[in-house]
Structure formats: structure tokens, C-alpha cells
Amino acid sequence: MANISAVAPAAPGEFRIGDVFSKTATLLSRNFLTFFVVAVVAGLPRLLWTGVETQDPANFPFARFFGGLGFFLILNTLAQAVILYGAFQAMRGRPVNLGECLKIGLSRFFPIIGLIICAYLAIWIGLIFFIVPGIILAIMWYVATPVCVVEQKGPLASLGRSSELTKGHRWKIFGMVVLLYIAALIVGLIIGALLGLTRSPIIVTLGTLVWTGAWGAFYAIFGVVTYHDLRVAKEGVDTDQIASVFD
Numbered sequence: 001m002a003n004i005s006a007v008a009p010a011a012p013g014e015f016r017i018g019d020v021f022s023k024t025a026t027l028l029s030r031n032f033l034t035f036f037v038v039a040v041v042a043g044l045p046r047l048l049w050t051g052v053e054t055q056d057p058a059n060f061p062f063a064r065f066f067g068g069l070g071f072f073l074i075l076n077t078l079a080q081a082v083i084l085y086g087a088f089q090a091m092r093g094r095p096v097n098l099g100e101c102l103k104i105g106l107s108r109f110f111p112i113i114g115l116i117i118c119a120y121l122a123i124w125i126g127l128i129f130f131i132v133p134g135i136i137l138a139i140m141w142y143v144a145t146p147v148c149v150v151e152q153k154g155p156l157a158s159l160g161r162s163s164e165l166t167k168g169h170r171w172k173i174f175g176m177v178v179l180l181y182i183a184a185l186i187v188g189l190i191i192g193a194l195l196g197l198t199r200s201p202i203i204v205t206l207g208t209l210v211w212t213g214a215w216g217a218f219y220a221i222f223g224v225v226t227y228h229d230l231r232v233a234k235e236g237v238d239t240d241q242i243a244s245v246f247d
Helices: 017-030 032-049 062-091 098-107 109-129 132-140 144-150 155-166 170-198 201-235 239-246
Strands: none
Touching: 017 032, 017 062, 017 170, 017 201, 032 062, 032 098, 032 201, 062 098, 062 109, 062 144, 062 201, 062 239, 098 109, 109 132, 109 144, 109 155, 132 155, 132 170, 144 155, 144 201, 144 239, 155 201, 170 201, 201 239
């Protein structure tokens, strides 16, 4: 299998939005089942939230809601690391072994948890009180998770490194993230409407879970490719040099 970095390569110093989308689609299509299963498992806790929004506030199921939120955080964190390693293996033209991916994911689990807590708190505080600073932080730290796994840095060091890598390309990153979310929103609304026509709670739940898995896998790989291409553009390294830490 050809190295994915050879497909529409970005020139040193150049970061192209089109490359990120095309490489992400290629990586996902070549290893769809593996990445999809990981993302679906990570999305299973969402089932605990089904119907929560319609509950009587006086009888709100706090245990169910926060339990689902906790499981989602744990599984989603692990899934990001698992998919990240798998995506790099695929970019190197190597087979994606779920066992190896899980091993790498578990090895960086706690640093990523710390990273997510630090980043989410700062971003949400910025969004709630000032909005714009929260968005800026989200873009600055967009590749913090890949940094944490690949470069094996701690939470705060990962945020600083992400800020360094995104500098000079933040408007592009902002634009492509907005574009990605708009596309996901449109597709999600269409799928939701079609599922709603069946009037079957089971089909709606299963269909939503399938869509969540597909979207989750694409978004996770999208972040990995963004990190990869930023390093190629800013540092002139290649895929094997970036992923040599895993050897």
C-alpha cells in the first residue's frame, strides 16, 4: 500500500485545506471498519442520554446523565488515541492492528485526560464569558491531542506545542473546522429526518449510533492529518520521521 503522504503532498511551508480533507477521506475509506468500530464504541454512552432532554426537571436522572458523560469522556479519550495511532500506521502504509492501537492508546490515556480537562475548562470559560477567546483557544489547541500522543508531552506542554504548530495557519484551521461542522450538521439533519420517518425508536437509535461512529472516525482522523500536515509544512519532516516515536 502506498504511503498516504505521497498523495497530493503539501510542499514544505505550505498547509493546504484540500489536502487535509482528501487524505482524511482516503485513510478512513481504506480502514473504515476498524476506525468505525472504535468510534461507535466510544459513542455508546450517548445511549444513556436518550430521552434525558424530555425528562421532568423534578425527576431529572442525574446519575444516568453524569454516568453517561463520564463513560463518554473515558471512551472518547481512548478512542482518539487509538484512532490516532492507527491513522499514522495507515499513513506509513502499514496494517492497522487494533491490538497495537489499543496498547498505544492506553499508554497515553491519563496524559490525554489531563489535557482534555485543562483545555475544555479554559475553552468553555472563554466561550461562556467572552465567546471569541474561547474560539481562539480551541483553534490554537486544535492539535494538542496528537501532540500529546505522538510527541509524548504532558498536558500543558501539549497545549503550548499545539499553539506553536497552529501559528500562522489558524484562519485556515478555523475555516476548515467551520466547513466540516456545517457539512456534518447538514448530513446529520438529513439522516435524522430520514430516520424519523421510520417512527421506530430502535431504528432511530441504531441509525444515530452509526452516524455518530462514521462522523467520530472522520473527525478524529481529520485532527491527525491536520497535525501531520502542519508539521510537514512548518518543519519539513516526513511521515516516517514523525511516527518514528512508535517504533
